[in-house]
Amino acid sequence: MTYQRYLGSCHCQGVRYEAEFDLAAGSNRCNCSLCSKARAWFLFVRGDKMNLLCGEELLSTYEWVPEGRSESGLSYRFCSRCGIRLYATGELAELGGRFYAIHVPTLDSLDRDELVNAPLRFVDNAHDRPDRAPTDTRLM
């Protein structure tokens, strides 16, 4: 694991953050109903590797309880001024407790070629199968 520090922000620059992660761990595209609408593209960051630099007061939260579940599990945080979603956050034992799913397009200091060469995973959460890719990923 080679952790590197990256900077990110929303469109209006009201919310800015820094995060450390290993880009070689890759990023994800998901086909659940929410990710489809938001064109979500995210990568996981451990809770202790994410730091909000400014804009906490601008962040709004969306909680969604998927069908068949009793609670949301994830809080989607977005800038109330420009509307850009910055990340979702939740708790998962597999990810070491608190984690962030950072919206990749909000990363400002990411090298384009590095990103192109990093693994990209497609996950079939529309069918509750995060362990596999959907059969059709063309519009994800």
Ligand SMILES: [Zn+2]
């Ligand atoms: Zn903003």
